[in-house]
Amino acid sequence: MEQQIQGEGFSPDTAATRLHRELRTRLCEGDFAPGDVIxxxxxxxxxxxxxxxxxEAVRWLVTEGALVFSDSRKIRVPELSRExxxxxxxxxxSLETEVSRQAFPRLAAEDLAxxxxxxxxxxxxxxAGDMQAYMRGNHRFHFLIYRRSHSCVLLPLVELLWLQYGPSMRQIGTRWGASSIADDHHRDVTQALSRGDREGFCNAIAADIEQGMRLLDE
Known part of the structure; x- marks a missing residue:
């Protein structure tokens, strides 16, 4: 299912599709900053x-809204307004809370570990103040959960949102420092999962996302 959502089920496994998947992940993990020319x-x-x-991979990302043409020849990472x-x-x-709800019964003990x-x-x-490592880990934490939902509708939408989220969140986090995200709710997520509390699990996911809203409003 993960492969289908990322395009492997609908396109041949070519150099372009592999590169597209790699660049997608890097954008989600904040390896590129808003305004970067690609x-x-x-x-x-x-x-x-x-x-x-x-x-081909870069143009595919343009169609997904992850990159934009700044003129006829330059492609860059878009800069999102505060709004x-x-x-x-x-x-x-909204979407990730529901995807987490769908994923909850499919998460096993090895997933919790x-x-x-x-x-x-x-x-x-x-x-360590390592924002890059934080962004990479945060992406992996969330998508380990979301991919267990096996959602063919919501999960692709979540991935498109993260393509816009990653570069801007990396910029915001770098501005405020890694300590600004020290109160993430990942421990609340794992504790709720360990005790079989689906509502607590979904609420912790929502609270983790709300933290980004609070950073934006400071």
Whole structure:
């Protein structure tokens, strides 16, 4: 199911589709900042491909709204206004709470153990002030849960929201420092899962997203 949602079930496994998946993940994890210019030549060199699959992957991201043309030749990461970023977070809260509700009965003991391990690494990243490691861990924590929903409708929408969220949240977090996100609700998520409390689990997911709204409003 994860493969279908990311395009593998609907497109052949080509250099372009593999590169598209990789760039998608990097955008979600904040590896690119708002305003960054994306060079097709640089992407092709970095991943050891020709320009054609790099161009196809980047244009695919443009159609998804993750990248935009700044003119006829330049492609960049869009800069979200404060109002639009707030809307993205609001939409995340609505959709991700429901996706988490669907995922809850499918999460097993090994998933709980993996979530606790990811959370421990996130806490270490916060202690070290490593925003990149935090963003990477936060993305993996949330999507380990969401992909257990097996939702063919909501999960693709959540992924599109994260393509817009990642670069802007990385910028906000870098501005305020990793300590500003030290009170994340991941421990509340894992504790609710361990005691079989679905409502507490969904509420903790919602509270974690609301934290981003609070940072935006400071």
């Amino acid at each position: 060079s097709i030549r640089r992407i092709a060199t970095e991943y050891g491909t020709s320009a054609m699959p790099a161009r 639009r970023f707030h809307e993205v977070l609001f939409a995340r809260k 993996e979530l606790e391990g990811i959370d421990a690494r996130i806490n270490a990243a916060i202690e």
